[in-house]
Structure formats: C-alpha cells, structure tokens
Amino acid sequence: MNSLPVTAGRPVDPDGAPAASRWRPALEPLAALLRDRTAAVGLAIVLGFVLVAVAAPWLAPYDAEEQHIADALQGPSATYRLGTDEYGRDLLSRVIYGTRPALLIGVLSVLLSMAIGIPLGILAGYRMGWVDRATSWFVDLMLSFPSLLMALLIVTLLGPGQELTVIVAIGLSHVPVFVRLARASTLVVKNLDFITASRAFGSRDARIMCRHIMPNILGPIVIMGTLSIAGAIRQEASLSFLGLGIQPPAPSWGNMIREGTSDILQSPWVAVVPGAFLSLSVFAFNMIGDALRDLLDPRGLTSNTRTRPSGRRRP
Numbered sequence: 001m002n003s004l005p006v007t008a009g010r011p012v013d014p015d016g017a018p019a020a021s022r023w024r025p026a027l028e029p030l031a032a033l034l035r036d037r038t039a040a041v042g043l044a045i046v047l048g049f050v051l052v053a054v055a056a057p058w059l060a061p062y063d064a065e066e067q068h069i070a071d072a073l074q075g076p077s078a079t080y081r082l083g084t085d086e087y088g089r090d091l092l093s094r095v096i097y098g099t100r101p102a103l104l105i106g107v108l109s110v111l112l113s114m115a116i117g118i119p120l121g122i123l124a125g126y127r128m129g130w131v132d133r134a135t136s137w138f139v140d141l142m143l144s145f146p147s148l149l150m151a152l153l154i155v156t157l158l159g160p161g162q163e164l165t166v167i168v169a170i171g172l173s174h175v176p177v178f179v180r181l182a183r184a185s186t187l188v189v190k191n192l193d194f195i196t197a198s199r200a201f202g203s204r205d206a207r208i209m210c211r212h213i214m215p216n217i218l219g220p221i222v223i224m225g226t227l228s229i230a231g232a233i234r235q236e237a238s239l240s241f242l243g244l245g246i247q248p249p250a251p252s253w254g255n256m257i258r259e260g261t262s263d264i265l266q267s268p269w270v271a272v273v274p275g276a277f278l279s280l281s282v283f284a285f286n287m288i289g290d291a292l293r294d295l296l297d298p299r300g301l302t303s304n305t306r307t308r309p310s311g312r313r314r315p
Contacts, residue, residue, distance in 0.1 A: 093251075240255040260272075
C-alpha cells in the first residue's frame with residue numbers, strides 16, 4: 001500500500017512539501033476575510049439568514065398562510081412574537097418564510113447576470129472590432145433604462161407572479177454591469193506579458209480567454225457580484241411591493257411591506273418587521289462586498305506594501 005512519506009510526523013507530497021500546505025493557498029483568502037471584523041459580521045448575518053431559510057418549517061411557529069381573523073392586527077405578544085397582519089397571519093412565520101424567495105432570487109439572478117455578462121464582456125474586450133461595437137451598443141441601450149424599470153418591463157412581458165420570471169427579469173437587468181466590468185478588466189489584462197507569451201506559444205483565443213484572462217479578472221467581478229446580490233434582494237422586494245413579484249398569499253418581504261402601509265399608523269409593526277429584515281439582509285451583503293473590495297483591491301495591497309519597512313534607506 002502506497003503512502004506519502006512522513007517528515008517530522010507530518011505527511012508530505014513527493015516533492016517534499018507538507019500535504020496540509022496544498023490547502024493553504026485556497027484557505028488564505030477566506031482566513032484574511034474572516035480577520036476583517038466587517039466581513040465577519042456580514043458573513044455571520046448572511047449565514048444566519050441561510051439557516052433561517054433552510055430551517056423555516058421548524059423555526060416558524062405557524063404556517064405562513066394560516067389565518068386567524070379573530071387575532072387580526074394584534075401587536076407583539078407571547079402568542080404572536082412579532083404580531084399579526086390584517087388577516088391574522090403570524091408575522092414571525094411570514095418573515096421567516098420570506099427569507100427563502102429573497103435569498104433564492106437574489107443569488108440566482110446575480111448568477112444569471114454573471115453567466116451572460118462575463119463571457120460577453122471578455123469577448124468584446126479581447127476581440128474588439130465589430131464585436132466590441134455591437135456589445136457596447138447593446139449595453140448602452142440597456143443602461144439608458146434604470147435597472148428597476150428594465151426589470152418591470154421584463155416582468156410585464158413574461159408575466160408576473162413566478163419566481164423564475166422575477167429571477168430572469170432581475171438577472172437580465174444586471175447584465176450590462178458585468179459586461180462593462182469584464183470588458184474593462186479584459187482590456188487591461190490582455191496586454192500583459194503572460195498573455196503575449198501564451199499567444200506566441202500558439203494558444204487559441206478561446207483557451208486564452210478561459211484559462212488566462214477569466215481567472216485574472218475574477219477579483220472585481222466577485223466584489224460586484226456580492227454587492228449586486230444586495231441590489232437584487234432590494235429589487236425583488238420592490239417588484240413584490242408593486243404587485244409584480246411574488247404574489248400573495250405567498251410571503252415576500254416586499255408584499256408584506258405593501259400590506260402594512262394601509263395601517264402603518266395604527267399597526268406599524270406590520271410594515272416595520274419585514275422592512276427591518278430586508279434592510280438587515282441588504283446591509284449584510286454590502287458589508288461583505290466592502291470587505292472584499294478592501295481585500296482584493298490591488299491598490300490597497302500596494303499601499304500596504306509601501307508602508308512596510310524595507311530594511312534599506314533610500315539615498
């Protein structure tokens with residue numbers, strides 16, 4: 001039976017490096033992110049929302065659509081911890097179940113945007129010519145509309161009420177952001193020496209774009225993706241508030257806020273509770289995005305390097 005050699009009680013690779021060191025490059029960015037207090041708090045909040053969404057059937061004291069008309073618009077109490085709405089539905093149960101569409105639509109819509117926008121941006125930035133002109137024209141056309149207005153138009157065309165429709169609408173409205181970001185990053189990376197060397201060795205354009213350019217532009221894209229999740233959650237709530245997103249009686253933070261606006265002076269908790277959950281989720285993703293920007297920004301790393309003592313005195 002073959003086994004790795006052991007040095008000082010630790011298994012090592014055949015080249016002599018400890019086996020555990022193979023995982024260090026992958027874990028170092030995560031460790032650096034966790035050392036940032038802002039990122040740690042944001043990750044903890046997001047992880048809490050994910051756990052709530054997964055364990056919703058066990059955490060919610062009532063069914064999200066169960067009505068208790070006799071208990072309508074009751075304030076927080078031992079029976080209803082966060083109060084009830086105008087139909088007597090438990091607000092705690094509804095905001096817990098509302099976490100599911102918020103996270104699902106927020107994450108999947110951004111992944112859809114990245115899946116469309118990143119290849120288009122890399123192709124436009126690398127090939128230039130008519131491909132770049134056509135892509136830029138398409139992006140400028142889409143950016144002439146506000147993202148929420150674009151999402152409203154797409155939802156109206158596809159038909160409101162379905163999660164898939166909302167995901168497609170929000171995802172397509174965010175595509176221009178990733179196209180422009182990927183294109184701008186590609187214009188910088190494609191002129192670097194290792195790309196020129198790869199061309200000289202006969203690498204095909206598709207290989208250069210996938211194996212060399214894409215990994216080297218992921219930093220700003222990851223940052224934008226994290227911040228875009230916060231925007232997508234906010235857009236989903238806006239569409240639901242306008243009646244074009246998740247349809248009642250299914251719980252969504254947006255339609256819960258809309259239902260609470262009619263009695264906001266007499267029963268403010270009906271709108272305040274889902275609004276607080278919405279704000280907290282958006283705040284958490286923004287915190288993570290800001291921390292990632294500080295971690296992955298090359299100019300930040302350069303400024304940190306310049307502050308370190310070099311051991312030599314400049315003449």
